[in-house]
Amino acid sequence: MKKTLFIISFFLFVGLTSKAQETKPKSLPKQYQEAVTNILGQIPDAANQKATQVMDFAKSLLGVKYKYASASPERGFDCSGFVSYVFKNFGFTGARSSVDFAKKGKQVKLEEAKVGDVLVFTGTNSKLRSPGHVGIISSIDEDGKIKFIHSSSGKAKGVTITDLEGYYKNRFLKAVTLVE
Incomplete structure (x- = not known):
């Protein structure tokens, strides 16, 4: 020492x-x-510490049920309600919809995205290339494989962690950094 x-x-x-x-x-x-x-x-830098805090908080909400147009852990979350609730607890306000999140923060290339960044996706129809779903990068392994946490109306019917591949990879629009 x-x-x-x-x-x-x-x-x-x-x-x-x-x-x-x-x-x-x-x-x-x-x-x-x-x-x-x-x-x-x-020694982790301030952004890494903030991202870790954001992820710890977001993961504490795993399993909260899906509820359309809701941003409450007691009632449930829709996708943007979940993301806005998480970031609101860290001082970020001004975004409630997937469209809002697509306009906020700083856009980054997916290859440069990091844990805590917001992923913006199309809605269920990937041919309509407009925002319709959001999640937060929860992990990136050494091979660059991304997992994200989000509130899904699909089979999980609530806050879950999903791999960014296949269905979601096809719907991916952009990555946005809110934590700096």
Whole structure:
């Protein structure tokens, strides 16, 4: 632990000293560079912490029944009611429908999307390329396979986690980042 604190202190000192002198920082010895890289890689950034909190909260609602035009865990959720309820608990307001979510936040490529981003889909008719369903990315495995949490009116009839493939992949419109 002392060695770790020393490495971090040394790294910060070198960085602060070099900025104060407006010179380039001296390179750290390789063993310290690797240690600092490993330590910094283990410290989640604020966006990752927020995404984890959002997911923990969303997953606490698994199994809540589907209810059209509802945004209440007591009565049930429709898809956008679920997503708006989750994000409202983290200070994001202003979106209640799938169309609203399609317009909010920052659009990202699906390959660059991350846990906590909102996925926007067509309605059940994928030929009509307008928003009709939303969910939140709940996990991305090392192969890039995405799972999302949403309130489904389908066979799950409630809040569930689904793979982004087949039926939903065909209906996918865009990914939107709300958590920054």
